[in-house]
Amino acid sequence: MDNYIVSARKYRPVTFNSVVGQRALTTTLKNAITSGKLAHAYLFCGPRGVGKTTCARIFAKTINCLSPAADGEACNRCESCVAFNEQRSFNIHELDAASNNSVDDIRSLIEQVRIPPQIGKYKVYIIDEVHMLSAAAFNAFLKTLEEPPHHAVFILATTEKHKILPTILSRCQIYDFSRITIKDTVEHLQYVASQENVQAEPEALNVLAQKADGGMRDALSIFDQVVSFTGGNVTYRAVIENLNVLDYEYYFKLTDCILAGNVVNGLLILNEILSKGFDGNNVITGIASHFRDLLLCKDPKTAELFEVGASIRDRYIETAKKCANDFLYKAIDLVNESDLNYKPSKNKRLLSDLTVIKLCQLSSPQTSSDGQKQKQVIDPVFSKQETKQAATADQSATTSTPNSQHTDADAQKNISNTPKSTNNTVVAVPPKLVNSGDLGISISAFSRKKEEDDKIEVKDESLNERFTPLQLINEWKAFAETLTEEHHLKNTMLNCLPNLIETALFEVVVNNPVQEQRLLEHSMDIQAKLGTRLRNSHIKMKVRVSEENEKKLAFTPAEKFNLMMGENESLRRLKDEFGLELS
Ligand SMILES: [Zn+2]
Numbered sequence: 001m002d003n004y005i006v007s008a009r010k011y012r013p014v015t016f017n018s019v020v021g022q023r024a025l026t027t028t029l030k031n032a033i034t035s036g037k038l039a040h041a042y043l044f045c046g047p048r049g050v051g052k053t054t055c056a057r058i059f060a061k062t063i064n065c066l067s068p069a070a071d072g073e074a075c076n077r078c079e080s081c082v083a084f085n086e087q088r089s090f091n092i093h094e095l096d097a098a099s100n101n102s103v104d105d106i107r108s109l110i111e112q113v114r115i116p117p118q119i120g121k122y123k124v125y126i127i128d129e130v131h132m133l134s135a136a137a138f139n140a141f142l143k144t145l146e147e148p149p150h151h152a153v154f155i156l157a158t159t160e161k162h163k164i165l166p167t168i169l170s171r172c173q174i175y176d177f178s179r180i181t182i183k184d185t186v187e188h189l190q191y192v193a194s195q196e197n198v199q200a201e202p203e204a205l206n207v208l209a210q211k212a213d214g215g216m217r218d219a220l221s222i223f224d225q226v227v228s229f230t231g232g233n234v235t236y237r238a239v240i241e242n243l244n245v246l247d248y249e250y251y252f253k254l255t256d257c258i259l260a261g262n263v264v265n266g267l268l269i270l271n272e273i274l275s276k277g278f279d280g281n282n283v284i285t286g287i288a289s290h291f292r293d294l295l296l297c298k299d300p301k302t303a304e305l306f307e308v309g310a311s312i313r314d315r316y317i318e319t320a321k322k323c324a325n326d327f328l329y330k331a332i333d334l335v336n337e338s339d340l341n342y343k344p345s346k347n348k349r350l351l352s353d354l355t356v357i358k359l360c361q362l363s364s365p366q367t368s369s370d371g372q373k374q375k376q377v378i379d380p381v382f383s384k385q386e387t388k389q390a391a392t393a394d395q396s397a398t399t400s401t402p403n404s405q406h407t408d409a410d411a412q413k414n415i416s417n418t419p420k421s422t423n424n425t426v427v428a429v430p431p432k433l434v435n436s437g438d439l440g441i442s443i444s445a446f447s448r449k450k451e452e453d454d455k456i457e458v459k460d461e462s463l464n465e466r467f468t469p470l471q472l473i474n475e476w477k478a479f480a481e482t483l484t485e486e487h488h489l490k491n492t493m494l495n496c497l498p499n500l501i502e503t504a505l506f507e508v509v510v511n512n513p514v515q516e517q518r519l520l521e522h523s524m525d526i527q528a529k530l531g532t533r534l535r536n537s538h539i540k541m542k543v544r545v546s547e548e549n550e551k552k553l554a555f556t557p558a559e560k561f562n563l564m565m566g567e568n569e570s571l572r573r574l575k576d577e578f579g580l581e582l583s
Helices: 023-034 052-064 079-085 103-113 135-146 182-195 202-212 216-230 236-243 248-260 263-275 280-296 310-322 325-342 348-362 370-399 405-417 431-435 443-459 469-482 488-495 513-521 523-534 547-551 557-567 569-578
Strands: 041-045 092-096 123-128 152-158 173-176 498-500 505-510 540-545
Touching: 023 052, 023 173, 041 052, 052 079, 052 092, 052 123, 052 152, 092 103, 103 123, 103 135, 182 202, 182 216, 202 216, 202 236, 202 310, 216 236, 248 263, 248 280, 248 310, 248 348, 263 280, 263 348, 280 310, 280 325, 280 348, 325 348, 469 488, 469 498, 469 523, 488 513, 488 557, 505 513, 513 523, 513 540, 513 557, 523 540, 557 569
Parallel strands: 041 152, 041 173, 092 123, 123 152, 505 540
Antiparallel strands: 498 505
């Protein structure tokens, strides 16, 4: 432990020029000093570790320098500068408001303010974390801030500007410090590494700078940590291991799997990452940033925003060429959604797996390149129709009713629902088909296929129109009417009307198990027909025997006859026509 000085202190800038990443701000300060236009109070705001206190100290030293350079920098040689650099100057007072925030602390500071400096021109009071001062302390300080002695300069520093009272803000010149860019951080770290004879890979320093998130102090502390860990050879691998950062490599591998639609390998890679102890949510956000970076690298202009070393940027640009914009938008959207759902999710592992599965599914061949867009739109329409037709054919084969008549009548009816004018073909296209993005299809093709479409569209999951109970009953009756007189279903349907109980779920209360059986036998057909008529493919029928009738069996001849009549319309007609009555 001989004279080891942490890098953040050892390489603390002593001139404005050596301050990293705040060029505009330091230039303004220097200009103020050279032109002699000094304010009595300054407010330095910005995130932690970006150089606020450092700049305040350089400022204090520079305005007290006995022989300042022409460019406004301190000489660092005169008595005053040396005293400052050796931290024994009496012209600088630092107060950490985080721990000294009482009125008394401020009062003792105000006492000192009145005493003029022995050497040099100004006494500089730096109040760090000034937002931590109590309200009473603020008020006590306000008076001094309004009428300071000419030799006093206050520099207030804060990470939380919004907590500063407006009365204070209005009395200060405000300087906003920005986060230090990754590029600037890396350059400075490279400089420090060269001074310390440390071998450092650019990618390693890049990860380090990213971890520091714009703060140079943090970057230098992490740097020290990694240097001692690696014994002076800072490699990318050592850094990601030491800082528990997930290797870029995994994201590239995962992207390859996603692009190839390889779900199995995708899940294996995810498992490998998670088994290394990385948190699922971090992985998901990592994938999101990875896709965002790929998107940035699609265009040379936005690639500039991507703050990484040149070698890794080339790799991103190469991978980005393989990804269609559309794919990246969808992927980012998907991952973002998973990120939002992660916290409330009960099964987080499943969510992570599902995210990878969904991502792999994004890259079907249609989305692999921009050039195929035209084909992309058209292809699914026809293939979907074929499968739909096949599905309907299967369905009608298993649940078919003996008569083909009603389907014809049904189709007729559906055609009459659409405008009859054949001139106006645009209107003739069912609006839902236009909506589903199938604009690439020629309209005449639709007109020709219209009849089939009407039959198959029930399978279209996108049909989801709302309907009223009355509409349901009307369509139910209308469908029953299309059935032949001999069809037993017709009577049952006309006798037992549906009752809408949820958006698309309706119940039919029947009188006996025979009717129940009959409806259930034809439930697929009924649901399909009603689905078409009401334009809702989620329609669902529930059949229940009326509780009242369930237990009540037909005992008397009259009851038996009534029951039979319910089943058979011919009996009713017989009874009506001959005026029969059971005694
Ligand atoms: Zn000097």
